[in-house]
Amino acid sequence: MMRNWSVALALSLGGLIGLPASLRGEEPPLRERIAGALRRATDGFRKEVATEGGYLWRYTADLSFREGERPATATMVWVQPPGTPSVGLAYLRAFEATGDPFYRDAAREVAMALVKGQLRSGGWDYLIEFDPKLRARYAYRVDPGPGGKQNVSTLDDNTTQEALRFLMRVDRVLEFQDQAIHEAVEYALGRLIGIQYPNGAWPQRFTDPLDPAKFPVKKASYPDSWSRTYPGKDYKAFYTLNDNAISDTIDVLLEASRVYHDPKYEASAKKGGDFFLLAQMPEPQPAWAQQYDADMHPAWARKFEPPSITGLESQSAIRTLLEIYRETGDAKYLEPIPRALAYLRKSRLPEGRMARFYELKTNTPLYFTKDYQLTESDADMPTHYGFKVGNGLDNIGKLYEQLRTRGPEKQTAEPTNSGARSRSNKPNSEQAEAVANALDSRGLWLTEGRLKTQPPENPSRRQIDTGTFLKNVQILCRYLESSRP
Structure with a gap:
């Protein structure tokens, strides 16, 4: 009887040893905690902050007020960095660092937001509108009908370029099999070549090729x-x-x-x-x-x-x-x-x-x-x-x-x-751990301060800053890469 109990205990302990540290009641190793923080941060940003897969620059902590370069509504996302494509590149960065398809799927979600915001002129405006009534003002390529009058793509502030750069990288990661993304890339590249001047330059903004x-x-x-x-x-x-x-x-x-x-x-x-x-x-x-x-x-x-x-x-x-x-x-x-x-x-x-x-x-x-x-x-x-x-x-x-x-x-x-990566650039464990521990219960990083366009009557002094998200994701990814077994 005693022998049977000993065997059962040994089997039980052996099973526990095979479990993750968190399920054994122990504090997980730092690498496991960092990987978990990266996933929580991505999940939190997608579930709490995203609009149709896209993002703005800053939000009050309670999401009651938000902005890109100017005040924005809950149905807007920003293309101009550090907006939607910048977040998508961060998700691709996480996919590269971990190999986890969760991040590839997150990046594809961002890509589809940009596909829905591509103008018939071929590129992107600073923002994308998702409210059905307000979208009617824009000539979005994927929308049926004649489209609205707002059809000006911009090359200012790396707007169209960053959107296209991200979509090309998603297209490659997806092995060129997502038809909507691939078509958006081909259309944008074709328009960039089409509006190029005879001397090789480009205008800052464009709709159709000029004479x-x-x-x-x-x-x-x-x-x-x-x-x-x-x-x-x-x-x-x-x-x-x-x-x-x-x-x-x-x-x-x-x-x-x-x-x-x-x-x-x-x-x-x-x-x-x-x-x-x-x-x-x-x-x-x-x-x-x-x-x-x-x-x-x-x-x-x-x-x-x-x-x-x-x-x-x-x-x-x-x-x-x-x-x-x-x-x-x-x-x-x-x-x-x-x-x-x-x-x-x-x-x-x-x-x-x-x-x-x-x-x-x-x-x-x-x-x-x-x-x-x-x-x-x-x-x-x-x-x-x-x-x-x-x-x-x-x-x-x-x-x-x-x-x-x-x-x-x-x-x-x-x-x-x-972003360029370097082993000499790797964060130390204390820096990565501090970033991981700074997540709130929603999986968001909060920073002190008011939004640039926040009205005086809004009292919030804490914000969700997309630039902070991008920086912290880079820190966690660099740590995961540098600490691979």
């Missing part, structure tokens, strides 16, 4: 004169480097070439690079402007964006030329870089940063006062815009020398996530 005869291929040049006061002209058809619109578009097309192995995508990206060659200004300022008119003169955009040479987008133009060279091996994309770097280095501000704007020909740094008067003084600048920007010239110069010396390096398809 190519109105946009002759020319090299950039200085205007005979330019107005110091804002003329208020429509600039959406201008060749636009501002906020990296063209650089982000080229980046997406290069990735499309890697994912789909179709030469037309690389050809379009190279044509975009050819525009950067044409758009480089002649001496004494061999860099780039934020935007150009059809005569290839630097031009006004918004009331605080004058015709000028830009210290920010010029750096992005060089990085893009380096990336095109890396992908194609065509040395013509390296040719403009040495003189551009030499000019930009001479243009550094005394504190080492760059001015966003340099006056044409004189190279005097330009700023604006808070009431938007053009000035050479930085004493009274608006705070909503970067009139002084970072200086990445040393890193750009090193990359140029590396590529010039080693030659091009054809890239493989991108990982599913959008």
Whole structure:
């Protein structure tokens, strides 16, 4: 009898040993707790925060008020980062780190929200509306009927590009078998190529291709004169480097070439690079402007964006030329870089940063006062815009020398996530554990503060911030990758 009891006990203990630590009444190992936190956070964001699979930028803790770049309703989601596609990329990141199809399914849910928000013009607006009555204002590609009048896709602020980048990566993860997602990608890529100007540039916003005869291929040049006061002209058809619109578009097309192995995508990206060659200004300022008119003169955009040479987008133009060279091996994309770097280095501000704007020909740094008067003084600048920007010239110069010396390096398809990963970047266990422990009972991370557009009568001082979600998911994923057995 005693022997039978001993055998039963041994079998029972053996069964317990095979159970997860949490079911044995023990605290699970840290890796198990981190994996559980990542799943709870994803589940909480999907169930508590999502609208039709999409997301905004910030929410009050009780979800009573929400916003993207501006106040939003419960039927809106935001495309412009860090909105819906950014969250989708985080879910793909989690799928890559864990292999758990739960995260792949979460990413597909986000992808379908973007499919429903794709415009007939081919890209995306800053937001997607899901209220049936309000959707009727928009020309959404998947909706029946003639569609509404709002059909303007935007390349501003990486909006259409990030949506397309995410959809391409989901398409690849799903092995190109989801017809709705695959068709949305093909349609968007086709429209991007279709609205490209003869000189290789893109407009900031688009509906249909414009008359190519109105946009002759020319090299950039200085205007005979330019107005110091804002003329208020429509600039959406201008060749636009501002906020990296063209650089982000080229980046997406290069990735499309890697994912789909179709030469037309690389050809379009190279044509975009050819525009950067044409758009480089002649001496004494061999860099780039934020935007150009059809005569290839630097031009006004918004009331605080004058015709000028830009210290920010010029750096992005060089990085893009380096990336095109890396992908194609065509040395013509390296040719403009040495003189551009030499000019930009001479243009550094005394504190080492760059001015966003340099006056044409004189190279005097330009700023604006808070009431938007053009000035050479930085004493009274608006705070909503970067009139002084970072200086990445040393890193750009090193990359140029590396590529010039080693030659091009054809890239493989991108990982599913959008952020570069490094083992040296891995979080320590305390950081990952702190992030995991910070989840509330709903599986959400709360931060202190009020929303930027929150009305005074709303008392909430805690918020759900999408940027925080993205950052914390990265921390948990890096820990899981670095701690694999």
